[in-house]
Amino acid sequence: MKLDAILHALLPKDDSFFIYFEKDVENLLNGARVFRDLMRNGVTKEERAQKIRKIEDFEHKGDEITHQIFQALVPPLSLRSTGRISTNSPPRWMTSWITSRCRQPDHALSR
Numbered sequence: 001m002k003l004d005a006i007l008h009a010l011l012p013k014d015d016s017f018f019i020y021f022e023k024d025v026e027n028l029l030n031g032a033r034v035f036r037d038l039m040r041n042g043v044t045k046e047e048r049a050q051k052i053r054k055i056e057d058f059e060h061k062g063d064e065i066t067h068q069i070f071q072a073l074v075p076p077l078s079l080r081s082t083g084r085i086s087t088n089s090p091p092r093w094m095t096s097w098i099t100s101r102c103r104q105p106d107h108a109l110s111r
Contacts, residue, residue, distance in 0.1 A: 017072035024065045031058035 031054075037043070038051040 017069065020065055020069045020072060024062060024069065027058055027062050027065060031055055031062070034058065 034051050034054045038048060038055070043051070
């Protein structure tokens with residue numbers, strides 16, 4: 001079987017799949033911008049707490065979008081395959097790690 005035939009068989013036929021990916025990328029970029037602002041010098045404790053909450057909100061929104069993506073993927077892929085993909089998803093573990101580090105007052109990221 002040719003590679004293009006395999007890709008055609010795996011790609012979803014519904015455009016909503018690609019719309020979800022675009023939403024996910026936009027959400028990730030917005031979260032990255034807030035994180036960049038969080039890492040700048042001169043951020044007060046109140047601003048830091050507010051930015052951490054925003055990052056957590058972006059993480060939750062990303063989880064919702066990921067769920068929608070998986071729903072669009074289920075027909076071409078098995079649930080076992082999508083589960084393997086989700087365990088390697090950087091936004092989920094990264095934002096949890098970042099927020100846990102930023103809450104520790106003696107950590108470099110919290111300064």
